[in-house]
Amino acid sequence: MxxxxxxxxxxxxxxxxxxxxxxxxxxxxxxxxxxxxxxxxxxxxxxxxxxxxxxxxxxxxxxxxxxxxxxxxxxxxxxxxxxxxxxxxxxxxxxxxxxxxxxxxxxxxxxxxxxxxxxxxxxxxxxxxxxxxxxxxxxxxxHLLPELIDFQAAAVRESLATFPERTKVVFTAHSLPERVLEGDPYPDQLRRSAEATARAAGLATWAGWGLGWQSAGRTPEPWRGPDVLEIVRDLAGTGRADGLLVVPQGFTSDHLEVLYDLDVEAAAVAAEVGLAFGRTPVVNxxxxxxxxxxxxxxxxxxxxxxxx
Missing domain, CATH: 3.40.50.1400 (Rossmann fold)
Structure with a gap:
């Protein structure tokens, strides 16, 4: 067959x-x-x-x-x-x-x-x-495929080796409207995959990592946050970190939301506020x-x- x-x-x-x-x-x-x-x-x-x-x-x-x-x-x-x-x-x-x-x-x-x-x-x-x-x-x-978790954890460990000691790791995915997420498993699956990757990478629980969102649509309705650009500004403003490493866990290939929204837009904001910034590779x-x-x-x- x-x-x-x-x-x-x-x-x-x-x-x-x-x-x-x-x-x-x-x-x-x-x-x-x-x-x-x-x-x-x-x-x-x-x-x-x-x-x-x-x-x-x-x-x-x-x-x-x-x-x-x-x-x-x-x-x-x-x-x-x-x-x-x-x-x-x-x-x-x-x-x-x-x-x-x-x-x-x-x-x-x-x-x-x-x-x-x-x-x-x-x-x-x-x-x-x-x-x-x-x-x-x-x-x-x-989202909990062992090979995916292993790939992301290895990428986190390798990337952190080049960052300041006080670096926050933020796992991001594409934001969706709040009305769509009501009762939807998407946020919980993102949290679970982030937890699995953070554990495999040896990150301190919550103190060393968190969840963020990105690439929200330009509509008047509320979209899930905090947005990664807000996180960059908040970390710099509070002085709680010297660097930010983004793990774009919701994306599997190089495309606009990774190459522009993170590598260009978020990187530019981080440069403005004096925060070391980078992201891990996606699986491609x-x-x-x-x-x-x-x-x-x-x-x-x-x-x-x-x-x-």
């Missing part, structure tokens, strides 16, 4: 000419204002005109597929499906159906579950799979993590087969 593994990601513009269409898709068909578009273009320009996320995502899919092909008698076919850029989630399901798979496992390249993010990927994939008569199972989260296509994700998908496929 052949299993399709649909690896899902957020998506990014293919180039500068695609930014407006991409932004319009994120806004559910509502074109951005000229000011909103100019601000996003400015951010991409700071990265050279576009984000490396598309390349990084393709590398992740290749690494997961290569690991799946090494599983004896696995029978796996892997495709990419994205939320806001081609190939879309529906395109990925169609490609798997065309390849003759008998069931589909959905894996989102985001470790933590939220109804406002991961659940939406699965809903779209499941609906399209059902139209084609294919059973679908989605992997809700992998780390072989150990991608291999573990492949095994997770294979286990889900086995469970789906057993229920058939």
């Amino acid at each position: 052949t299993t399709g593994v649909l690896v899902m990601a957020y998506g990014t513009p293919a180039g500068p000419d695609d930014v407006e269409a991409y932004y319009t898709h994120i806004r559910r068909g509502r074109p951005p204002t000229p000011e909103q578009l100019a601000d996003l273009v400015r951010r991409y320009d700071a990265l050279g005109g576009t984000s490396p996320m598309a390349e990084r995502t393709r590398a992740q899919v290749r690494a997961i597929d290569e690991a799946l092909q090494r599983i004896p008698d696995g029978g796996f076919v892997t495709e990419l499906g994205q939320k806001h850029a081609a190939p879309f989630v529906e395109d990925g399901v169609a490609a798997l159906a065309g390849a003759g798979v008998e069931r589909i496992v959905g894996l989102v390249l985001a470790p933590h579950f939220s109804a406002g993010s991961v659940a939406q990927y699965h809903e779209r994939a499941a609906a399209t799979a059902a139209e084609r008569g294919l059973p679908f199972i989605g992997i809700d989260s992998w 296509d780390d072989p150990a993590v991608m291999g573990a994700l492949a095994r997770t998908a294979a286990d889900a496929a086995a469970g789906l087969r057993d229920r058939a």
Whole structure:
């Protein structure tokens, strides 16, 4: 029996000419204002005109597929499906159906579950799979995957070796509106993965690390905080630390929210207030993590087969 593994990601513009269409898709068909578009273009320009996320995502899919092909008698076919850029989630399901798979496992390249993010990927994939008569199972989260925790803990230890002794470690993830987070497991999963990483890295409980948020949308409703920029200013203002190391635990590839929001914007604020600043690398296509994700998908496929 052949299993399709649909690896899902957020998506990014293919180039500068695609930014407006991409932004319009994120806004559910509502074109951005000229000011909103100019601000996003400015951010991409700071990265050279576009984000490396598309390349990084393709590398992740290749690494997961290569690991799946090494599983004896696995029978796996892997495709990419994205939320806001081609190939879309529906395109990925169609490609798997065309390849003759008998069931589909959905894996989102985001470790933590939220109804406002991961659940939406699965809903779209499941609906399209059902139209084609294919059973679908989605992997809700992998925030405590041992290989992920090991990767992040090693990155923390290595990075701290170059920082002042009084350095605060802050684990960040993409903020979401408070109304979305009511009763949602996202904040608790972020806390649990941060605790696991901090413990593995040997950080002092709370005294040496904390939780933060970043990249909140520009809407009038309240979004979860504190924002990482507020944390930078607060640490400098109170004198409780000489450095800040950010662990962007909610992100798995180099893209705008990491390369601009942290490496450019937050770093600039830290420089203004005299605080040493840096971040740990994200996993990108780390072989150990991608291999573990492949095994997770294979286990889900086995469970789906057993229920058939």
